Amino acid sequence: MPRPVAVVAFAQTEHSGEDRGMAEIEILAPVITEIKERTGQKQFGFTCSGSCDYLAGAPFAFVSALDAIGAWPPISESHVEMDAAWALYEAWVKLQHGDIDTALVYGFGKSSQGNLRAVLTQQLDPYHLAPLGIDAVSLAALQARAYMERSGAKEDDLRAVAARSREAGHGNPFALHLPAPEGDDYDVAPLRPYDVAPVTDGAAAIVLAAGDRARELCERPAWITGIDHRTEPHAPGVRDLSRSDSARVAGEKAGATGIEVAELHAQYTHEELILREALGLGEDTVVNPSGGPLSANPMMAAGLIRIGEAAARVHDGSASRVLGHASSGPCLQQNLVCVLSGENHG
């Protein structure tokens, strides 16, 4: 039986769709200050972050972040070169040991300083795929086509996802406030520009706490009742792109049933439809009330933000069983599912 661990605080930047002239750590620093103030904690049993050097175009993005978080006296700390949702997973595992009670998790990324879809090409198999120059949106379009052919979904169904997400984003002070989808021009067919998550700069932080410590730090902690992540093969030709087996298995392992609110790290409209199916989310589950990645997608923080947004629905009492999801790699290659509950645990 896992030790009860909860999300007790969540903070994020007002995300930006354009370069505001700030370095990555300047974007991050206020979020760290805010979450320390809100929890009254200056130190944590463990700290873990997610970032990516390729967004900055220089090695060691996480090193300067340590200067920003005030790692003195020296802290117990680690870093994943992945979305910070996986940093949260590492911190959750650390909390299972039982020798610490709190953990700070943060992620940050400034996608605006490069050409994101070209940068993401460098994530592909360097011997076979990357030399072809396939960009992220083109790969996503292949997946969208595969999904539409299998399911019978139409471009209007994709547009409906974009419309709902953008409208929801207007109610979220941290998201970009994008206009309703319009126009018939494709980005890469069948995807139109509004089917693709916007390039976004931003950062986020979460504090995890175990047992009684969680109850001290939060009136209504969002208890992690299940968390799991899975990968699939990288090569697009060896998996069924129209489905997400890894999301399905992670969802089953995390116990994703009876979900009232799900925050999905869907970076393209069709990904939301694939994920809804893989996770068995029906009509009665509210998906991405924050607007989701289609309203703000700060790389390396966007997955963590999904967990934070889901937890926030528990914190404010508007839901009691929620789900946060994160993905990594091309075409939803890797998926993480975190199920949270407001019911008292431990």
Next chain:
Amino acid sequence: MANRCAIIGVGQTAYKTKRLDVSMAGLLREAARRALEDAQLTWKDIDAVVVGKAPDLFEGVMMPETFLAEALGAAGKPIMRVHTAGSVGGSTAIVAAGLIQGGVHDRVLTIAWEKQSESNATWALTVNSPFTTSLVVGAGGYFAPHIRAYMRRSGAPDHIGTLVAVKDRQNALKNPWAHLKIPGISREMVESTPMLWEPIRYLETCPSSDGACAMVLASEDAAKKAPAPPAWVHGTSMRSEPMQFAGRDTVSPQGGKDAAADVYRQAGISDPRRELDCAEVYVPFSWYEPMWLENLGFCGESEGWKLTEAGATALDGDIPWNPSGGVLSSNPIGASGMIRFAEAALQVRGQAGEHQVDGARRALGHAYGGGAQFFAMWIVGSDKP
């Protein structure tokens, strides 16, 4: 209370300047298969994979765990990627051990690598963000002033670094995987090589290597079925401190002291020099042996160089350091820390071959990274903790 974690399989590749015969996936698979063979397991016995390497710019592949998923048998399983600069090999092993200690999995494959021949690591380390100016070239350019400060502070004579360079290379001659094997290595040979970054000479630096190192970590139940004696984790620790901070002592960083104190506490060690049988310590420039002897509490301040000079750290000394030849002899950067951790495990399993320290029962694995600001350590033993 954490569950026990055992190391039941270790696999290494030969470390070489260029492994043109394999792709990155092939290189990793070589190490992983050897670790699985050591544990007499197959890919399907593995519950999760934890990978580590240093910056992605080293090979020019962003988040390479995505393209390596198939080669590492990770399809359908959890895989995650750790990156804590030069300490990453050690941190990766600690994150993997955490999955066992936290009761999440029973058998975890952990693997770290670098294939430096597919890029130029010195330049990858020199590029800075557009917001700051880099005044150094490569890691040697960064660490040389700290070494000079140590020499001034401790009164160490100039030849200490040379002694370490010779000693580690002599040990490497006994290690079948080691990269630099220099028959007849001598002080004169080291001293005749060019000065790269005063006071660091060419043969006082680590090489650039291609290579990978893997381990299979197991829960207590899973370890019972292991064919060879396991190494048991007696303690793990990670510490980080800011790079730019006025109060920082870059010669003997507080993070290293704190991590050492933490890992000794967990292992019940009060006198590391006496209670440990050997240590694999991250020494990429020869002068870091005396510096870390002090930082890790093997002796008092300014005494480290005396231990080195007296031969205490030699293979036949009272506290052998880097019996494998260390980072000075093999340096696939992202793997270098995991090699230290794995070699410590081999020693307490009695499987270190020609460079075995007789009767080793407790050993330290150590890694550091960034601007000497990231530390990862573990202590392993032949007895259950």
